[in-house]
Amino acid sequence: MYVVMFGGGEVAYYLSKEFIEGGHEVLIIESDPKKRERLEEALGDITLGGNGCRIQCLEQAGVSRADVFIAATDADEDNLAACQLAQIKYKVPRVLSKLNNPRNRNIFRKLGIENTIDVAALILENMKAQIPAFPLVRLSELEGEDLEVVQVRVTEDSGLGGHALGETRVAFLADASCLARPGETPRGADASTYLEEGDSLICVVAHDMLGRLTSELAGRSD
């Protein structure tokens, strides 16, 4: 695969390392000479000086033969411009963008950039995952499907403990596929699965049901 990245920060560094180790070809577009020097010291001759929103620079990078284009600068307007060029003008099959402002997710989608990575939300979910008091943790998004994989924790306040899954509102809002109980092997979950405090359910939920599921688990249901 040929992977072109725009923005040579930390994300680009670690991602490039993985791609290179996997035998892929990587080019990082970065205008700051200091950042380029750091990247090249560690990873070899894989950077191009310039602005990834500029057609001239993208041509030089050979973006039209790229399999993947990743925009990871700290400015969403630059990421949007570069992704639109890569996707529409150069027909790159997979285009991803880092999102700096979570509110821009919807804008990117409406403007044709479907795959965005909301850095703030990732950090938030990771932190929530470390704190058992949060009953709902978003684990991942199923691309293009408007579905999310979430972890539902059977906490004291969730009101789920002592019930069969089929009796709870979770069963109406999400599809639970797996039950994880501390000290036991994870197993498939169905309506008769009896829930205990400390259990976790791995569920698939439609994006627009997340809000309802969240308030349900917080005991704020109507």
Next chain:
Amino acid sequence: MNAFIMGSGRVASELGTLLDLEGHKVTLLDFELSMFDKLPGKFQGRTMAGDATDEEFLRKAGLKNADAFIALTRDDDRNAMAAQIAKHIFGVPKVICRIYDPPREEFYKTLGLEAISPIMLFARLVKGRLED
């Protein structure tokens, strides 16, 4: 006409003042209110401080009632993003954006944006004069 102009430079100030003197409702948008200090004293329109590529800010500014949105900052990427938000999220009927870089003027035109490159505009103008 209810016109929103993004930017506080010379072109934005001149355009805003022209429209204002013609009796249109004009709102100028830029990051800081101090950026509007150089506006001509005769400008009577509204100025607002905020990020014009932020949907919430544009909503608060009342963009959904706009007849026109004109992006005139020095930054092509911000102009293009704000113009697309105005057009596709708020459905503003007339959207114009300045794109300095000529190849990108072409690109944004293919996306349906009314993009103007001052470089190309001037080059065409001079060429036209030469041919007169």
